[in-house]
Amino acid sequence: MLRKYQFVVLSVVIAGLLAPASSIAQSSSQSGRDAATSERNKTNNARSAQNPDNNRNKRSMRDGRGGAEAEKYPEATREAPKTTSKAQSQLSKLFKANEKEGNEAEVLTLANELMASDKAGPYDKSVAAQLAAQAAYNTDDTKGAKELAQKVIDFNGLDNNNHYGTMLFLAQLYSQDDQYNEALSTIDRFLTETKSQKPEELVVKGNILYRMERYQDAIPVLKQAVESSPEPKNEWMQLLLASYAEAGQNDAAVKLAESLAAKNPTDKKAQINLASVYSQADQTEKAAGVMEKLRTGGQLTDEREYKQLYTMYANLDGKEKEVISVINEGLQKGVLKQDDYQVNLALAQSYYYSEQIPQAIEAWRKAAPLSKDGETYLNLAKVLWQEDRIPEAKEAAKAGLAKGLKKPEEAKKILALP
Numbered sequence: 001m002l003r004k005y006q007f008v009v010l011s012v013v014i015a016g017l018l019a020p021a022s023s024i025a026q027s028s029s030q031s032g033r034d035a036a037t038s039e040r041n042k043t044n045n046a047r048s049a050q051n052p053d054n055n056r057n058k059r060s061m062r063d064g065r066g067g068a069e070a071e072k073y074p075e076a077t078r079e080a081p082k083t084t085s086k087a088q089s090q091l092s093k094l095f096k097a098n099e100k101e102g103n104e105a106e107v108l109t110l111a112n113e114l115m116a117s118d119k120a121g122p123y124d125k126s127v128a129a130q131l132a133a134q135a136a137y138n139t140d141d142t143k144g145a146k147e148l149a150q151k152v153i154d155f156n157g158l159d160n161n162n163h164y165g166t167m168l169f170l171a172q173l174y175s176q177d178d179q180y181n182e183a184l185s186t187i188d189r190f191l192t193e194t195k196s197q198k199p200e201e202l203v204v205k206g207n208i209l210y211r212m213e214r215y216q217d218a219i220p221v222l223k224q225a226v227e228s229s230p231e232p233k234n235e236w237m238q239l240l241l242a243s244y245a246e247a248g249q250n251d252a253a254v255k256l257a258e259s260l261a262a263k264n265p266t267d268k269k270a271q272i273n274l275a276s277v278y279s280q281a282d283q284t285e286k287a288a289g290v291m292e293k294l295r296t297g298g299q300l301t302d303e304r305e306y307k308q309l310y311t312m313y314a315n316l317d318g319k320e321k322e323v324i325s326v327i328n329e330g331l332q333k334g335v336l337k338q339d340d341y342q343v344n345l346a347l348a349q350s351y352y353y354s355e356q357i358p359q360a361i362e363a364w365r366k367a368a369p370l371s372k373d374g375e376t377y378l379n380l381a382k383v384l385w386q387e388d389r390i391p392e393a394k395e396a397a398k399a400g401l402a403k404g405l406k407k408p409e410e411a412k413k414i415l416a417l418p
Helices: 032-046 055-063 089-098 103-115 123-140 142-155 160-176 181-195 198-213 216-227 234-246 250-265 267-279 283-298 305-316 320-333 342-355 357-372 374-384 392-405 409-417
Strands: none
Touching: 055 103, 089 103, 089 123, 103 123, 123 142, 123 160, 142 160, 142 181, 160 181, 160 198, 181 198, 198 216, 198 234, 216 234, 234 267, 234 305, 234 374, 250 267, 267 283, 267 305, 283 305, 305 320, 305 342, 342 357, 357 374, 357 392, 374 392, 392 409
């Protein structure tokens, strides 16, 4: 008698997560981490966003009104210095150069000259370093941008908004370059000195901790960010969800995933995330229910999703007909491949255990040549033998021997049949 094929539940990507400057989030599995890493590359499409104060800082520095903005960090421990220029002529020249688009080379040259000038004070040097850091970043020189951002902090000449805006920028740059220890040290200093409890800044720390695989540490930080915001961003919720899942806090992950799915009933991504969390919590029937609802609504569109659903059904007792339905639909749509070994094997097993033997034999005939060894041919031979189709059983047994078997004596027994 054949043993029932052991199907393995596929993991699902928790995707839809943003880049460092936009509150990066990652998924709850390796595939989720891969997806999040891919999403992280969106940073390059939002360079100005890397420094949340960047555009306004440029304008205020250009016209000499560095302190015009409202104080963002009123509880900061740092006493803001006087923003007085001692090299106004050089600084004005730098501002004019910075006004021009695509003029990073000149900005860098003038900024370096100003930073090296004996006439320049801390404010002048800090402004020069800040503009140079942005210019370096705009030319994809993240190493230079980090070094220059650190100089801004070391020169210590800007008002608190710009000083700490640069520190936050530096933490994000470190994170972007996978320098997580440096990123964590920088964001910790930022949060300690500013006393900031802003959710968008807490999320930066939560993301860094997540990337360091310090999920238990990430959870309270992210939870604080989500709970303190009147309208927490979906990306923050996704990152918290991923942290719960990675930390093995399945109950909390399920509760949050259900909340997200309920708030976004038409969002396919939220529904797939819920199915993934249910699977990780060993609630396979609920997971299959979510995916089935997407299927009946015509929202399953790729191979991975169809495989996920039929595999879920295969891990539930008495769901062979559902496996068959999902696979055949996927094959008919061309989403599942006709020459996919696992697809044909799952179909054969499901037909067999739903007592549709002719269809099972047909599916095994498709699967056997695709197998890396002869075991599938041997299973086919056994079924043909059970159906008293001895000549065909012998052909399958012979093919199995040719491809290699763990127990060749079983095939030889079939070949010895009268």
